[in-house]
Amino acid sequence: MAETLNDIYTDGCEVKKYRLSDFFNRWWDEYARYPAEYITPEQYKAANAIRVCRTAALGIDTYACPECGEVW
Numbered sequence: 001m002a003e004t005l006n007d008i009y010t011d012g013c014e015v016k017k018y019r020l021s022d023f024f025n026r027w028w029d030e031y032a033r034y035p036a037e038y039i040t041p042e043q044y045k046a047a048n049a050i051r052v053c054r055t056a057a058l059g060i061d062t063y064a065c066p067e068c069g070e071v072w
Contacts, residue, residue: 017069024051 064071
């Protein structure tokens with residue numbers, strides 16, 4: 001899993017940066033096929049919102065360190 005995710009999202013920093021949506025996009029379908037517990041419709045809706053989240057596309061301000069790229 002780590003190797004797969006290492007190539008997903010980097011911003012030039014030595015430390016890899018991941019978005020929550022990266023993990024959901026990688027593992028949600030597999031988990032949803034055989035969930036450990038019942039997944040409510042609200043949980044499906046929340047998971048799908050996380051998977052399609054594009055903060056920058058929605059016009060939300062984010063601030064990034066010019067040296068390392070850390071976003072806050």
